[in-house]
Amino acid sequence: MTHSPSPLVIDGISKRYGDLTALDGMTFTVHPGEIYGFVGSNGAGKSTTMRIALGVIAADSGEVRLGDEPLTESSRRRIGYMPEERGLYPKEKIGAQLTYLARLHGVDRSSAESRTTALLEKLGLSDRAGDQLESLSLGNQQRVQLAAALVHDPDVLVLDEPFSGLDPVAVNVMSDILVERAEAGVPVLFSSHQLDLVQRLCHRVGIIASGRMRAEGTVDELRDTGEDTYEVHVDAPGDWWRSVPGIRRAGGNDTATLLTLDPGSPATDQDILRAAMAAGPVHHFTRRRPDLSDLFQEVVKP
């Protein structure tokens, strides 16, 4: 990294394609040292946001900044980008291609070559440097795409679905590199549909729908906004729980009852447990916090 770290600021970006509003005032900031997970249904606007951040397409309105500075042709070169459509040359040799990309970003020849060697080593592809990209498996091609985003030692990383199609080992290699870059102070933005991975890896998450930011925060903050679910197994007639104020049945079967409390209910988990014990022998009682997948469903539902 050659500059002091700056946040990547996406400020009120809108984009229309004919009658379709792809982005509608999209706003968020990725801070230095932060891994930010960008999630949303298919067509929500993730790739469009990232393409605008890289200047691949232009916004109708709004601004992308690095810190206080609006992005320019030259400052865009400080971003490492992994596009969804990938975009390296299938017939070119991997090592030569990476060195060429680094050179395009202004890196001198010897640093470009040593960075290429170090990255291929880190990604487990040292012995493939002289091979054509298309001769690699898709997962390994994706590792090379990551190398292409990193080879000029960027100050910011923007990665469109970097984990899609990777095996568990490659997921770990990719995760480790993102964590390492963030620890070096780089703001890291990536999109993904793998919510378990996002929940595990990201410092903050933005959930978008229809081109707008719908919910944003740390995973814990987002989980706190959702409803806990209580699973109770009790030998008692079906509606023992009705005495608890603000309670709702969220599902269940013959042995298990799933319950949620309305926000604002004065009742607690202890009230539910007491009601269950008053009704009959309790064999099981658990409280489950919503995970990112539950919250996602809640946030994106029309």
Ligand SMILES: Nc1ncnc2c1ncn2[C@@H]1O[C@H](COP(=O)(O)OP(=O)(O)OP(=O)(O)O)[C@@H](O)[C@H]1O
């Ligand atoms: N070049 C284009 N012309 C017309 N519509 C487009 C174009 N690019 C994107 N769109 C539309 O803009 C909306 C947002 O698309 P975008 O690719 O940003 O979504 P996404 O969140 O990345 O989706 P996915 O998870 O499927 O990759 C979609 O409705 C898409 O069809």
